[in-house]
Amino acid sequence: MPNRYTMTDDEKYYFDLRGYLIVRGALSDREVSLGNEAIDRHASGMRERPPGLGGTSSVLSTPTGRLELSGMLGWPEPDRTLFRRLLIHPVVVSRLNELCGPGFRLDHGPGLIGGNKGAEGFTLHGGGEPFSHANWYRVQNGRIRCRGITVAWQFTDCGPGDGGFAVVPGSHKSEFEAPVDLRSVENPEDLVVQPVMKAGDVLFFAETATHGTLPWKAEHQRRSVLYKYASRGAARAVGRRYTPESRYGDWVKDLTPEQHSLLYGPGYHSGASHRANLGSDGKKVWLVDG
Ligand SMILES: O=C(O)CCC(=O)C(=O)O
Structure with a gap:
């Protein structure tokens, strides 16, 4: 049984190969319930984003926007407690020290991406080409150097065919630009994977992997809380003092x-x-x- 608080060589292999990694059962059932109860108490702040993320794709676009909610780290007690713990969860710290390097930082987030049945998808974005100054990926001297990693905590299940997060495995290292009809998932060529996850699982993905969202098809509400990390020297989102x-x-x-x-x-x-x-x-x- 691998130690959950160190990144194993197998995990490095899978992350390097695919551009994402899932650590199963990182949260207990009780933690999943605490998170969901806190989200329920802040449900009035959840906004349906005006549809458009699916572009003109016949596969991704629907008339219903995804749900978004933010501000967890500043919520009043007790609702913020779990989300502050997740920010520095040992499962995250151990993996990000390996993947982003010591001194990694929260670049933006956390934010909940949710969806009720019918919520639209999101055109696949990112990829090894064109080069991303903010999120590039390389391996040197046996160490992964990934400038932008998103950690997505699952608060509800994503079953086979439910939709939600989708990725082209290996695309973080692609040296050619992804075809437009792969990004729109209109001609996915069996390359687009929707990882099956349970509530309590945590997903790490390289922002430079070609990824996005498939429309949500399940009866239950999708709930994934995303923390967007970066290496110390990388800046993804602009800060408040930008101009x-x-x-x-x-x-x-x-x-x-x-x-x-x-x-x-x-x-x-x-x-x-x-x-x-x-x-x-x-x-x-x-x-x-x-
Ligand atoms: O989890 C998802 O729906 C995809 C999120 C995404 O594309 C992103 O955070 O860049």
Whole structure:
């Protein structure tokens, strides 16, 4: 019986091969119930996201949005207790020390992704190509170096064919871009796997794996709580102090647009904030939409 609080060589093999790993039964039945009760008490904060994540896919798109809920770490006692424990759960710390390296950090989240029967899917995204500065994956000297890992705690079962998280195993190392009709799951070529999980299981996946969501087909509500981690030197989501004004003050308004563009904080998921890159021909420097 492997020690659940160290990452085994077998787990490293599977993570490196597939880009994801499931640790079964990481939560007790009591912890699953505590989490679900806390989520139930905050159900009024759950929002149905306006549909659109499935794009134009005939497989993924439905008229019903997925459910989202966040803020668990700041919920009043006792509801936050379990979610704060999960942030630093030994099963997570042991695996992320191996996968993201010492000093790994919570980049964003946690957030619940849920769905009632009929909730839409999410176009598969990510992949080894194009290269992701935020989430790249490589192995060096026998050690996995994965900059972006999501840890998804399952609070309800995902049975065969239920939908929910889906992944193209091995795609975190792909050197070619995923075909559009694979991403839309309209022509999946048997490559898209929906891992079967039980409430209490925890899923680790490389953000650079091609992954997304299949429409939810089960009668019960899907509940997966995602913590988005990163290596210490990586920034995935932009933080609150992202704009040059928030980092340096109002004097940045006197800068040229090109100078101003370099003073943004780190991060790639910029939401509404616009990020520009610089181009140069050796004589001039200009902004390139980025
Ligand atoms: O669990 C899911 O439904 C997929 C989540 C996802 O695609 C993501 O977090 O990037």
